[in-house]
Amino acid sequence: MRTRSPFWRDARALAVLAQVLVVVIVALALAGAMATLRRSFIRQNIHLDWSVLRQPAGFDLSALQWTVDLDTLRIKRYEPTDSNAEAIIAGLINTIQVAVMGIVLATLLGVVAGVARLSQNWLVGRMALGYVEALRNTPLLVQLFFWYFGIFLQLPDGSSSHPPLRLLGSLVTLTNSGLAVGGTRVERFGRLVAEGGYQLTPELAALVIGLAVYTSAFIAEIVRGGIQTVSRGQMEAARSLGLTYRQGLRLIVLPQAFRIIIPPLGNQFLNLTKNSSLALGIGYAELLTAANTVSSQSFRSLEAFTVVTVAYLMVSLVISAGLNLIRRRLATS
Structure with missing residues (x-):
């Protein structure tokens, strides 16, 4: 036994x-x-009072556009008569907007820069290296100031003497009033402005581009490392089958590399989302700005910033869950 x-x-x-x-x-x-x-x-005679979230906000920030009506749970335009909770939700919507646009743009720029780092062309490789090192070794807030004060506020004002910049066959219009994609050009008070289409204020455009460019430098190194972990034999086999270098990279190497780089890539997506709080420095109202305004007007800092903490945590968990789902699907494909 x-x-x-x-x-x-x-x-x-x-x-x-x-x-x-x-x-x-x-x-x-x-x-x-x-x-x-x-x-x-x-x-210290401190008492939590969550009723502050139901009190009227009483302030109007130009960047706060949309919020959720907590009575009907419908999307609506933000108004100063809305509650503090709805003002914070409006800031959260702006944060999500910045995060989505920034993640997409940063990923595209990062993949291009990461591939360029491995280019056999000496000039292309050195330019990519300079791009990565210059962006990684300067503070993000300084870069945001550069994009906002040094670029967007110095663009033409759209007048006859300083016409707007038009890119991609007039698809994109740039002035010191912001960036417009699509729409029609009309004259307002002696200036050409875009009407309709998708428009970004100079603060929003500077924030998205600044966050995306900064984060793309880190993503570039992640992509470079992921490509180098793939066996060289994979590319050699692709070339032996008649594929060009670009085809082999796009069809063979990158799909394998992406399975490896998703965890560190997710870290950069989370960093970009949290770094959006630096929008306060260039005057764009997002989650932290809205909560800070609520705090300064109601003197209920603990409640306001507790909500902010939970909101950032929930957004981060959603991003992590989405990336884990993508990773599992790639692993089984």
């Missing part, structure tokens, strides 16, 4: 016991921290 070994010699039992102990210790630490925080609140 086989005797059962004592639990202190069972590796599985010890592993379970260790996990239980860790959970108990963390729970006790959290309970102690909450008790200390509660005593501190009582001692």
